[in-house]
Amino acid sequence: MASFQISNSETQIPAQLLIARITQLHSSISKLDSLRPSKQVNALFSQLVKLCILPCDIDIMDLSKEAQVMRESLMNLCGRAEGFLELEFATLLVSVPQPLNNLNLFPYYSNYVLLANLEHKILLDNGLVHPHKVAFVGSGPMPLTSMIMATHHMKSTNFDNFDIDEKANDVARKIVASDAELAKRMKFETHDVMKLRERLGEYDCIFLAALVGMKKEEKIKILGHIGKYMKEGSVLLVRSAKGARAFLYPVVEEHDLLGFELLTIFHPNNEVVNSVVLVRKPTF
Numbered sequence: 210m211a212s213f214q215i216s217n218s219e220t221q222i223p224a225q226l227l228i229a230r231i232t233q234l235h236s237s238i239s240k241l242d243s244l245r246p247s248k249q250v251n252a253l254f255s256q257l258v259k260l261c262i263l264p265c266d267i268d269i270m271d272l273s274k275e276a277q278v279m280r281e282s283l284m285n286l287c288g289r290a291e292g293f294l295e296l297e298f299a300t301l302l303v304s305v306p307q308p309l310n311n312l313n314l315f316p317y318y319s320n321y322v323l324l325a326n327l328e329h330k331i332l333l334d335n336g337l338v339h340p341h342k343v344a345f346v347g348s349g350p351m352p353l354t355s356m357i358m359a360t361h362h363m364k365s366t367n368f369d370n371f372d373i374d375e376k377a378n379d380v381a382r383k384i385v386a387s388d389a390e391l392a393k394r395m396k397f398e399t400h401d402v403m404k405l406r407e408r409l410g411e412y413d414c415i416f417l418a419a420l421v422g423m424k425k426e427e428k429i430k431i432l433g434h435i436g437k438y439m440k441e442g443s444v445l446l447v448r449s450a451k452g453a454r455a456f457l458y459p460v461v462e463e464h465d466l467l468g469f470e471l472l473t474i475f476h477p478n479n480e481v482v483n484s485v486v487l488v489r490k491p492t493f
């Protein structure tokens with residue numbers, strides 16, 4: 210297939226052209242020996258992210274079967290690479306003094322700052338002003354959202370971070386430990402979200418990371434499980450994706466959120482990748 214460069218113009222990119230280019234990148238990424246950070250891996254993924262945030266009128270529901278299979282594979286490759294990137298960077302970070310002063314060196318730090326600002330504004334606009342307790346499910350080795358929220362927006366809130374991966378929690382705990390006040394408010398526990406039950410009823414707000422529940426049926430099961438146990442009147446912030454960004458992350462649609470009151474769905478058009486879906490558990 211001819212290789213072509215897509216200009217960064219603001220005009221819409223034809224969907225077929227974008228899908229062809231993403232398919233090329235998927236083929237290159239699939240052939241990599243490792244997804245751990247390297248010059249080659251980083252270059253391919255940054256090209257992919259740049260493509261997926263271009264203005265393009267693409268609906269993944271209209272994809273061909275072949276393109277749907279490629280998308281599933283690409284999302285998993287991206288999720289694994291993101292995990293490796295976070296683990297490698299977090300491990301490096303805890304080897305230097307004052308790790309919290311160096312978060313901005315993380316490649317996607319500015320995206321997370323923009324995403325946290327957006328998510329905080331959406332929470333404020335929907336009446337969540339000073340939450341006492343917040344849970345972040347799928348916090349990872351680099352819990353940037355919790356840390357940015359706790360230090361910039363919710364300065365007296367307690368964050369319980371849950372991740373299925375003990376290694377992720379160990380290194381995340383070390384990053385935060387360098388700030389005694391923050392460490393008091395930031396806990397990290399190793400649990401599969403599906404094994405959390407009454408605990409989920411303790412929170413005013415629960416964040417569900419985009420990478421928790423990669424397949425549609427898995428995501429719906431997780432949403433139903435959280436909905437069953439979260440306390441009435443509390444809110445759930447679900448990260449989703451739209452358009453070409455859906456080649457990077459799973460899509461959560463309104464009809465996936467049975468039993469919830471939909472408060473807002475926000476789709477970014479800047480360098481932020483995730484869409485933000487905010488729902489509330491109704492009070493009966």
Ligand SMILES: C[S@@+](CC[C@H](N)C(=O)[O-])C[C@H]1O[C@@H](n2cnc3c(N)ncnc32)[C@H](O)[C@@H]1O
Pocket residue numbers: 291292295346347348349350371372373374377400401402403417418419420421422448
């Ligand atoms: C790498 S982090 C990336 C978070 C990213 N910023 C996002 O919004 O998705 C995603 C984390 O979700 C965790 N995870 C995946 N499935 C999970 C589950 N069922 N329960 C708890 N954590 C899970 C993974 O271990 C991983 O560390």
